[in-house]
Amino acid sequence: MKKDDLITLKIEDLSSEGLGIGRHDGITFFVKDTVIGDVVEAKVMKMKKTYGHARLMRLIEESPDRVEPPCPVTRQCGGCQIQAMRYQAQLAFKENKVRNNLRRIGGIENPPMEPIIGMDAFNVEDAVAGEEAPAGMEAFLGAKALADGVTPLRYRNKAQFPIGRSRDGRLIAGFYAGRTHTIIECRDCLLGSKVNAWILDAVLKHMERYGIEPYDETTGSGLVRHVMTRVGFRTGQIMVCLVVNGRSLPHSEELCETLAAIPGMTSITLNSNLEKTNVIMGKDLKVLWGTEYIEDLIGDVCFRISPLSFYQVNPLQTQKLYEKVLEYAGLTGQETVWDLYCGIGTISLFLAQKARKVYGVELVPEAIRDARQNAELNGITNAEFYVGRAEDVLPQKYAEEGIRADVIVVDPPRKGCEESVLETMVQMQPQRIVYVSCDSATLARDLKYLSKRGCEVQKVCPVDMFGNSVHCECVVLMSRVKDFLID
Numbered sequence: 001m002k003k004d005d006l007i008t009l010k011i012e013d014l015s016s017e018g019l020g021i022g023r024h025d026g027i028t029f030f031v032k033d034t035v036i037g038d039v040v041e042a043k044v045m046k047m048k049k050t051y052g053h054a055r056l057m058r059l060i061e062e063s064p065d066r067v068e069p070p071c072p073v074t075r076q077c078g079g080c081q082i083q084a085m086r087y088q089a090q091l092a093f094k095e096n097k098v099r100n101n102l103r104r105i106g107g108i109e110n111p112p113m114e115p116i117i118g119m120d121a122f123n124v125e126d127a128v129a130g131e132e133a134p135a136g137m138e139a140f141l142g143a144k145a146l147a148d149g150v151t152p153l154r155y156r157n158k159a160q161f162p163i164g165r166s167r168d169g170r171l172i173a174g175f176y177a178g179r180t181h182t183i184i185e186c187r188d189c190l191l192g193s194k195v196n197a198w199i200l201d202a203v204l205k206h207m208e209r210y211g212i213e214p215y216d217e218t219t220g221s222g223l224v225r226h227v228m229t230r231v232g233f234r235t236g237q238i239m240v241c242l243v244v245n246g247r248s249l250p251h252s253e254e255l256c257e258t259l260a261a262i263p264g265m266t267s268i269t270l271n272s273n274l275e276k277t278n279v280i281m282g283k284d285l286k287v288l289w290g291t292e293y294i295e296d297l298i299g300d301v302c303f304r305i306s307p308l309s310f311y312q313v314n315p316l317q318t319q320k321l322y323e324k325v326l327e328y329a330g331l332t333g334q335e336t337v338w339d340l341y342c343g344i345g346t347i348s349l350f351l352a353q354k355a356r357k358v359y360g361v362e363l364v365p366e367a368i369r370d371a372r373q374n375a376e377l378n379g380i381t382n383a384e385f386y387v388g389r390a391e392d393v394l395p396q397k398y399a400e401e402g403i404r405a406d407v408i409v410v411d412p413p414r415k416g417c418e419e420s421v422l423e424t425m426v427q428m429q430p431q432r433i434v435y436v437s438c439d440s441a442t443l444a445r446d447l448k449y450l451s452k453r454g455c456e457v458q459k460v461c462p463v464d465m466f467g468n469s470v471h472c473e474c475v476v477l478m479s480r481v482k483d484f485l486i487d
């Protein structure tokens with residue numbers, strides 16, 4: 001087998017990045033833009049000893065799970081790796097991925113899986129129909145894109161569009177094509193709110209009118225870098241943040257006037273990012289119109305969200321995720337709960353209503369500032385927050401103050417928990433551990449560690465927060481079955 005050979009492959013699986021996997025002569029090939037069940041003709045692009053990469057040339061036989069992707073730029077953009085896959089098949093793929101990782105990496109032979117929580121009809125179709133939609137949502141969910149009714153769209157409350165020029169010199173907004181910095185033109189990402197297109201139209205028109213240049217990454221010249229938007233699905237409040245390579249935007253009052261006419265507009269801010277960096281937002285923020293933040297609700301808890309705070313991007317599924325966390329936490333009102341990697345305290349405050357006391361730990365000081373503010377905003381007095389790395393704060397508090405917990409919730413970033421965090425968790429001997437994870441491989445590794453030390457996995461529930469992408473969220477309940485074991 002060598003480069004440029006044409007081969008026939010049956011796609012049997014998907015890699016964690018969403019590439020189709022097929023075998024030919026004992027060699028595994030990865031093929032982009034394929035779906036499990038496809039039979040394809042592919043051209044060998046790269047060969048290694050045991051695997052290769054091939055390019056899709058022709059669909060010989062279409063998978064029954066293949067659907068027409070509603071987004072016209074899905075292949076170039078790459079943000080939705082599995083948009084061409086029927087939604088039910090996407091869910092089955094994610095459920096399997098979690099199960100396999102728990103088996104292979106976690107050593108849990110029969111993971112006690114609950115069915116994956118997908119985005120259901122209420123989230124999309126009913127909401128579009130209008131009547132049962134949560135307040136403010138009708139405006140942001142597009143009926144048109146849902147024509148074939150199988151794929152959840154318009155579920156994201158946040159978008160960040162880079163601004164630039166096309167090859168032929170036009171001003172454009174869009175998304176970076178997978179792993180590159182080429183902008184794929186797209187003002188209306190189908191995962192996001194329809195209002196994004198109106199906002200981008202206004203910003204680009206303004207730039208044209210006053211000859212304002214977009215930022216050029218290679219030379220570091222030009223002004224406008226990104227437009228970030230957020231929509232509170234429950235409140236209908238809209239935020240626009242203009243990220244610029246400078247301290248101001250010419251004639252910004254005029255742009256604000258246009259943007260303020262969009263129903264729901266609440267916050268327009270200017271973020272200065274003067275660095276030559278891939279990081280989108282800078283640190284300096286100035287309010288141009290309205291307030292610095294918008295508000296949104298999860299359950300009964302109201303959150304104040306500023307442009308720099310982290311907030312879950314799929315609010316409808318977040319509510320289901322947190323309800324699962326609450327169910328697994330099994331709170332009666334008497335418990336002391338630790339919420340590690342708490343961000344702006346969303347889980348902490350959701351649980352505080354049912355617990356005696358909640359302690360949150362988070363690395364980013366601004367997030368903790370938001371968490372404290374959000375506690376106050378909701379009149380929640382039994383939540384306390386610490387800034388610091390979980391691996392420093394928890395062992396230190398345990399050694400110095402002998403802190404205890406009935407329930408520990410963790411929601412770490414992709415790389416999972418440091419061993420010192422897990423070790424202290426075991427020493428604290430909580431009744432239950434609820435592990436929320438966005439990467440089932442590191443989740444499985446951490447569950448294995450805990451399983452060897454007296455904890456047992458009771459329930460596993462995947463939750464689909466990122467429809468059309470390969471990512472999957474997961475909640476696990478562990479309980480203490482033996483006292484702390486040392487190996």
Ligand code: SAH
Pocket residue numbers: 310311312340341342343344345346347361362363364367388389390391411412413
């Ligand atoms: N539970 C929150 C946020 C989860 S995202 C929610 O549901 O909204 C993970 C969070 O972990 C981020 O806010 C990140 O800043 C924080 N983080 C990353 N590394 C950390 C560490 N070592 N210790 C504490 N927090 C950390």
